[in-house]
Amino acid sequence: xxxxxxSLKATVITMIATLMILFSASGANAYVYNGGKWGxxxxxxxMYPMSSKxxxxxxxxxxxxxxxxxxxxxxxxxxxxxxxxxxxxxNVTWDGIAYTSRSxxxxxxxxxxxLNTRYTNGYTNIKTRGVAAHEIGHTIGLADVNYQxxxxxxxxxxGGIYYPTNDEITGINRLY
Ligand SMILES: [Zn+2]
Numbered sequence: 001x002x003x004x005x006x007s008l009k010a011t012v013i014t015m016i017a018t019l020m021i022l023f024s025a026s027g028a029n030a031y032v033y034n035g036g037k038w039g040x041x042x043x044x045x046x047m048y049p050m051s052s053k054x055x056x057x058x059x060x061x062x063x064x065x066x067x068x069x070x071x072x073x074x075x076x077x078x079x080x081x082x083x084x085x086x087x088x089x090x091n092v093t094w095d096g097i098a099y100t101s102r103s104x105x106x107x108x109x110x111x112x113x114x115l116n117t118r119y120t121n122g123y124t125n126i127k128t129r130g131v132a133a134h135e136i137g138h139t140i141g142l143a144d145v146n147y148q149x150x151x152x153x154x155x156x157x158x159g160g161i162y163y164p165t166n167d168e169i170t171g172i173n174r175l176y
Contacts, residue, residue, distance in 0.1 A: 031151060031171030034143035036102035041176040043140065044076030046110070047084045053128060054086040054115045061132035068164050069172040071140055082139045083110040084132075088117045095119035095155055096131040098138035111139040130162035131155060141175045142168060 045062055047055060062084070066073040073082075098113040113135040120128045130150070137151050138144075144153035149165050152158040164172070 030145070031149075031168045032143040032145050033141055033171070033175065034100070034138060036100055036105060036107045037141045037175050038081055039106050041070055042072045042074065043082060044080035045073050045082045045084060046076050046078050046080035048086075050086040050115075051117065053125065054117065054120065054132075057115065057120070057125065057128040057132040058084040058136075060129050061136050064133055064163055065136055065140065065172070068169050070176050071172055073136075073140075079109065081107070081109045081111065082136070083112050084136075085112060086115045086117055086120075090118045092116065092118075095123070096135045098135040100139060107139075107141075113139055126162050127155070130158060130160075133163060134158065137164065137168065140172060142171060 047058055062073045062075075065071060095116050095118075096114060097116070098111065100111040101108045113132075115128065115131060115135075120131060123131070134150055134152075134155075142151050145151050146153055146157070148157060148159045148161065150158065150161050150163065150168055152161070
């Protein structure tokens with residue numbers, strides 16, 4: 001009996017989760033959550049020493065999210081919630097990547113995001129900033145989607161969107 005109740009509860013939770021994904025994906029520029037969030041809307045961000053092009057992109061993208069949403073992204077020291085990095089890696093196809101881990105839906109510090117200068121060195125500053133904004137989106141709770149918006153899963157699909165869109169801002173504000 002207990003087992004049956006448990007499995008019913010699990011089914012209901014799964015159904016609710018599915019409905020939420022369908023709902024959030026129904027808009028033209030909607031958002032999907034990646035299952036994590038920080039315990040507070042006040043989030044610290046450390047930027048590892050790097051090229052000025054990457055640093056400028058990360059800083060601008062961090063400030064975009066911070067100003068547009070209820071989340072506050074503060075410049076912090078090593079050991080902050082989020083660490084921003086750059087790397088040069090010719091053996092991968094990604095121009096940016098974010099690694100997050102979580103416990104019970106809460107992100108664990110640090111979340112690490114990278115710009116890959118193998119690709120971004122050939123990008124305009126604004127395009128690099130778009131990659132940075134996308135990766136920061138992952139580190140505060142958004143997942144990739146497969147339509148044209150900032151959180152589109154690859155840079156060509158993003159198609160010149162360099163800033164969080166209104167729906168993505170709404171998504172973050174609902175999360176925090
Ligand atoms: Zn992504």
